[in-house]
Amino acid sequence: MTAAIVALGVVVGLLGVLVVGLLRSHADVLRALHDLGICEDDLAAAGTAEGRRTAGRRTTRTTGEIRMVPGVAAPGASSSLGRLVDVSGVDPHGGAVHIGLEGSRGLTLLAFLSSGCGSCLDFWRAFATDEVEQVPGRDTRVVVVTRGPEEESPSEVAALASDRVTTVMSSAAWDDYDVPVSPYFLLVDGSRGVVGEGAGGSWAQVVDLLRKAAADAGLALDDDRPRFTRRDLLVGRDRELRADRELAAAGIEPGSPELYAPLHAAPGDGADGEDGAR
Amino acid sequence: MTDVSSYGITARLPRGWDARIAKRPDPAGDPAGPSTRAAPEEGISTRSAPAEGDPPGPLAGTEHPVAHLANFPLPPVRGDYGSGAVELMRADDIFVALVEFEPEAASTPLFSHRGIPRFGVNDFSPHTMQRTIAGMCGAQAFFNRNGRAFCLYVVLGSHALRAPLVAQVNALLAGLEIDPL
Structure with missing residues (x-):
């Protein structure tokens, strides 16, 4: 009798291990499918006639098909993710504007708008009101980029532009970031380049997308805590990054000859500039 | 390095620097009307040059170019001498304002220095700030170049750590060019 109970226990144990293994394998398969962009609904639909008819479309979806609401531009064929180019152009009144993005602190939202597109009107309106403050992140600045004066009317842009955001007219920026059409938005990090891109039908929708893009990129936008952990500070990561940034700003890159120059400077070569032409 | 140029002023910018070179729009001639993009500081007349030795503020807004x-x-809205921007500065930040005055001022004693000046660490003082901000410092100089009169006003984010910042300022000024009118 005892032997039978022990044998039964062993069998139940083996069956339990088997079930756990199967569940784990199933979870791995689902996770892999999820990573490929296929959800369980798609798998269920695949078993139906409708699912078989749309199998080709689903396949396209897994490779990144995006459906847009009417009036909203589809993203370009090439992604701007990771791209980091300063924006240079003119303001609607003819002055020069240069937005330094490479190495800049905080995030910059580049809003590519035009004066003639109906979908852009909600954004021009929002940027002229307190709604622009909804942009995620304390240090996030909003920069409106229109095409240059050769393609846009400066007076029309001036009439739409708000003093709450910087407006720059630059066709080169549209080319640099392969902007397909307006309205279009790029969230740019000074060290990582474009971390999110896309279009939206309204400012509220874009704000929501920005939060998701920032979260996907690992950026804690509305977090009041310092970006560095206590460990980062103890090991000097903050100081190291700041030193790198300052060296880069001074034009000193890894391998620059200045790094190997003697420490003692010749008389008159001091950094205080007293020998300047004051 | 990137060159930014407008109204006969060209600046060679290091990586990551921002620049604006603008005139405040003429309300009478601009269809878009007046803008505060380069707002005058409070309580100042727009044409008079400041007296030598005066602190830089409150100073005049101007219809001449401001860089x-x-x-x-x-930030999108700033005073000619940086109000609205300097309040946002951190310890390693630099703000440079180049404000032009009427050409007649170029022949006055205040603007008698010829050429774009350079600064030494001792030129910077917390008291040269338009409004004193703890830890920060400023410096200003007047000069003429190619018949044009300018005030150069610089704010550093840290007075204690100003030496490397002054070196950056002077490197920037070395790349500054001013064409004749």
């Missing part, structure tokens, strides 16, 4: 150069993101 703002900074190694941090410039």
Whole structure:
């Protein structure tokens, strides 16, 4: 009798291990499918006639098909993710504007708008009101980029532009970031380049997308805590990054000859500039 | 390095610097009307040159070109001498304002220095700030170049750590060019 109970226990144990293994394998398969962009609904639909008819479309979806609401531009064929180019152009009144993005602190939202597109009107309106403050992140600045004066009317842009955001007219920026059409938005990090891109039908929708893009990129936008952990500070990561940034700003890159120059400077070569032409 | 140029002023910017070179729009001639993009500081007349030795503020807004150069993101609305921007500065930040005055001022004693000046660490003082901000410092100089009169006003984010910042300022000024009118 005892032997039978022990044998039964062993069998139940083996069956339990088997079930756990199967569940784990199933979870791995689902996770892999999820990573490929296929959800369980798609798998269920695949078993139906409708699912078989749309199998080709689903396949396209897994490779990144995006459906847009009417009036909203589809993203370009090439992604701007990771791209980091300063924006240079003119303001609607003819002055020069240069937005330094490479190495800049905080995030910059580049809003590519035009004066003639109906979908852009909600954004021009929002940027002229307190709604622009909804942009995620304390240090996030909003920069409106229109095409240059050769393609846009400066007076029309001036009439739409708000003093709450910087407006720059630059066709080169549209080319640099392969902007397909307006309205279009790029969230740019000074060290990582474009971390999110896309279009939206309204400012509220874009704000929501920005939060998701920032979260996907690992950026804690509305977090009041310092970006560095206590460990980062103890090991000097903050100081190291700041030193790198300052060296880069001074034009000193890894391998620059200045790094190997003697420490003692010749008389008159001091950094205080007293020998300047004051 | 990137060159930014307008109204006969050209600045060679290091990586990551912001720049604006603008005139405040003429309300009578601009269809878009007046803008505060380069707002005058409070309580100042627009044409008179400041007296030598005066602190830089409150100073005049101007209808002549104003160039703002900074190694941090410039806010959309700023006074000619940086109000609205300097309050956002951190310890390693630099703000440079180049404000032009009427050409007649170029022949006055205040603007008698010829050529774009350079600064030494001792030129910077917390008391040269338009409004004193703890830890920060400023310097100003007047000069003429190619018949044009300018005030150069620089704010540093840290008085204690100003030496490397002054070196950056002077490197920036070395790349500044001013064409004749």
